[in-house]
Amino acid sequence: MNQFQYNKANEPHSAVKLVAKDPDAHFLAGGTNLIDLMKMGVVNPTKLVDINHLPFSKIEKLPHGLRIGALVSNSDVADSELVKAGFPLLSQAINAGASPQLRNMATVGGNLMQRTRCPYFFDTTLPCNKRKPGSGCGALEGINRMHAIFGASDQCIAVNPSDMNVAMRALNATVHVSGPKGARGIPIADFHRLPGEQPELDNTLKNGELITAVELPYSAFNKNLSYLKIRDRTSYAFALVSAAVALHLEGETIKEARLAMGGVAHKPWRLSAAEEFLKGKMVSEGNFRQAAQIAMKGAKAYQYNQFKLKLAPNTLIQSLRIASGIAAS
Amino acid sequence: MPEKETPGVPENENILSGTRRDFLKQSGFLTAVALTPIGIVKAAESHLDEKVAAFFEKMPLKMEVNGVSHQLSVEPRSTLLEVLREQLDLTGTKKGCDRGQCGACTVHVNGKRVNSCLSLAITNNNKTITTIEGLADGDELHPMQQAFIDHDGFQCGYCTSGQIMSAVACIHEGHAGSETEIREFMSGNICRCGAYPNIVNAIQEVSKGGNKA
Ligand SMILES: Cc1cc2nc3c(=O)[nH]c(=O)nc-3n(C[C@H](O)[C@H](O)[C@H](O)COP(=O)(O)OP(=O)(O)OC[C@H]3O[C@@H](n4cnc5c(N)ncnc54)[C@H](O)[C@@H]3O)c2cc1C
Ligand code: FES
Ligand code: FES
Numbered sequence: 001m002n003q004f005q006y007n008k009a010n011e012p013h014s015a016v017k018l019v020a021k022d023p024d025a026h027f028l029a030g031g032t033n034l035i036d037l038m039k040m041g042v043v044n045p046t047k048l049v050d051i052n053h054l055p056f057s058k059i060e061k062l063p064h065g066l067r068i069g070a071l072v073s074n075s076d077v078a079d080s081e082l083v084k085a086g087f088p089l090l091s092q093a094i095n096a097g098a099s100p101q102l103r104n105m106a107t108v109g110g111n112l113m114q115r116t117r118c119p120y121f122f123d124t125t126l127p128c129n130k131r132k133p134g135s136g137c138g139a140l141e142g143i144n145r146m147h148a149i150f151g152a153s154d155q156c157i158a159v160n161p162s163d164m165n166v167a168m169r170a171l172n173a174t175v176h177v178s179g180p181k182g183a184r185g186i187p188i189a190d191f192h193r194l195p196g197e198q199p200e201l202d203n204t205l206k207n208g209e210l211i212t213a214v215e216l217p218y219s220a221f222n223k224n225l226s227y228l229k230i231r232d233r234t235s236y237a238f239a240l241v242s243a244a245v246a247l248h249l250e251g252e253t254i255k256e257a258r259l260a261m262g263g264v265a266h267k268p269w270r271l272s273a274a275e276e277f278l279k280g281k282m283v284s285e286g287n288f289r290q291a292a293q294i295a296m297k298g299a300k301a302y303q304y305n306q307f308k309l310k311l312a313p314n315t316l317i318q319s320l321r322i323a324s325g326i327a328a329s
Numbered sequence: 330m331p332e333k334e335t336p337g338v339p340e341n342e343n344i345l346s347g348t349r350r351d352f353l354k355q356s357g358f359l360t361a362v363a364l365t366p367i368g369i370v371k372a373a374e375s376h377l378d379e380k381v382a383a384f385f386e387k388m389p390l391k392m393e394v395n396g397v398s399h400q401l402s403v404e405p406r407s408t409l410l411e412v413l414r415e416q417l418d419l420t421g422t423k424k425g426c427d428r429g430q431c432g433a434c435t436v437h438v439n440g441k442r443v444n445s446c447l448s449l450a451i452t453n454n455n456k457t458i459t460t461i462e463g464l465a466d467g468d469e470l471h472p473m474q475q476a477f478i479d480h481d482g483f484q485c486g487y488c489t490s491g492q493i494m495s496a497v498a499c500i501h502e503g504h505a506g507s508e509t510e511i512r513e514f515m516s517g518n519i520c521r522c523g524a525y526p527n528i529v530n531a532i533q534e535v536s537k538g539g540n541k542a
Contacts, residue, residue, distance in 0.1 A: 001406045002406070003404070003405070004405060004406060005405070006405035006451055028452070031448060031449060031452070032444070032447050035408070035449065036429060038406075039427065039428065040428075048405070048449075050451075050452055052452060075441075098517075099429075099432065099444075099516055099517020099518075100442060100495070100498070100499070100502070100504070100514050100516075100517050101429075101432060101435055101442045101443050101444045102429055102444060102447075102517065104441045104442060105443050105444065105448065234513075234516075235512075235513055235516035236516040236517055236519075
């Protein structure tokens with residue numbers, strides 16, 4: 001790992017100031033992604049700003065929802081009684097990711113910001129437009145088994161690897177940030193971006209902006225839900241495909257559905273058309289199959305991830321069955 | 330608590346003395362951010378680029394490890410794993426992948442299990458660390474260590490200290506309720522020898538023994 005200057009921030013504004021004025025400065029939270037990338041030489045900061053002492057470690061009840069500080073560990077979010085009661089989908093998704101040790105270290109802010117696991121991004125001897133703009137996308141015609149089937153571009157077909165982000169997308173989270181020009185709230189839908197012509201940008205944060213908290217609005221999506229993650233082994237592996245499903249049911253009728261997928265796109269992928277289709281429909285195998293068919297419109301696979309065109313709808317259908325109670329989890 | 334002196338401390342002893350302390354006081358910006366101390370101060374004194382000067386400086390680090398308090402001097406880039414093994418000679422904690430993928434480096438920080446390979450040592454200032462060397466009570470093995478022996482919970486032994494540290498935490502966290510739960514909450518520890526069934530048996534025995542260890 002290269003040498004760097006270590007700075008411990010005691011106030012948010014000084015952390016923001018340090019990172020805003022230096023393109024080679026990075027915030028350090030749990031370190032589980034950043035330190036890994038630094039060891040691999042993928043990211044080479046000359047300055048780290050340790051934000052772990054900033055006052056963002058609380059989960060607070062708001063009149064209309066929950067506010068989760070950016071530095072709350074992934075384990076503390078998943079284990080929180082407030083989260084388990086109001087947003088069990090989030091608990092399930094977080095517990096499906098990484099390992100207990102990593103979840104103890106990883107923070108909410110760091111998880112939102114984690115980089116792709118695309119092997120071409122990680123290997124500095126291979127081309128990757130995300131790591132080195134203009135060098136080409138090695139995955140496009142390479143080993144692209146883990147890669148996107150939605151929203152990719154000819155510049156980048158990497159996916160966002162997070163489980164937490166998928167649940168947050170389904171739950172309409174708002175990401176609160178504080179930057180050199182003040183504070184703002186970013187709807188999660190607008191936080192992560194598609195690669196387009198600028199795959200080096202994972203999200204819409206501006207220079208020096210620091211995530212301070214995530215807010216989740218209370219909803220009726222805390223009873224019938226399922227986060228189903230399919231991976232190469234039962235645990236401690238990134239998703240090939242995951243499907244977050246939360247249903248607001250009245251008897252057998254779906255009043256409203258929230259559906260999002262992980263492992264399929266450069267951002268957590270919301271399935272709005274399928275949600276629209278399910279609105280007012282009965283819980284049934286047939287309706288779930290149709291919803292999955294709608295969800296897959298526009299999907300495009302590459303040489304080694306063709307299997308996702310089947311795996312994705314099947315995962316969604318099974319997750320819908322579990323959420324609605326017609327299948328056991 | 331016994332205090333242990335570790336070589337390499339004196340160079341950092343005078344960090345905040347005299348003009349240096351005054352400099353820190355004067356700078357409104359620096360009062361909010363504790364920067365790499367000597368480097369920054371030296372740089373400011375000699376008008377050097379702060380980055381260049383700060384790069385190769387060591388920083389003071391205070392940690393309590395297995396009940397012993399240590400005053401250390403570390404490079405910002407050293408991981409907790411490296412400092413435990415190379416500066417404190419606590420080689421029971423193993424380096425496997427060095428990337429968070431195997432769990433061999435698992436230790437407890439303030440009572441929680443973490444991967445020490447992904448933790449910068451300097452971020453553990455004033456924290457309490459327990460490693461495999463700190464589990465036994467004198468000559469008496471920790472119940473989890475004994476259970477691993479009784480159940481043949483290892484073959485080559487490389488993953489074992491990480492497995493045991495993780496297993497102790499798994500029970501503490503209340504995640505050892507069933508075989509399925511144990512397997513899920515021990516999944517951050519890989520065993521290339523495949524001792525998993527015996528590891529699960531060891532954990533179940535300690536867990537059922539009501540030993541919260
Ligand atoms: C072996 C392994 C397996 C994993 N498996 C999974 C998995 O299955 N599912 C999954 O979802 N994740 C998985 N992860 C990823 C893990 O969830 C992330 O590494 C973690 O969430 C990152 O959080 P952190 O606090 O450690 O971030 P850090 O590593 O500290 O930071 C990551 C990035 O975020 C930036 N950052 C951090 N906090 C803020 C903030 N408040 N504001 C602005 N920027 C910030 C940093 O500058 C850095 O660029 C795995 C990781 C490893 C190593
Ligand atoms: S050495 Fe730390 S997880 Fe493998
Ligand atoms: S005992 Fe050999 S790796 Fe686990």
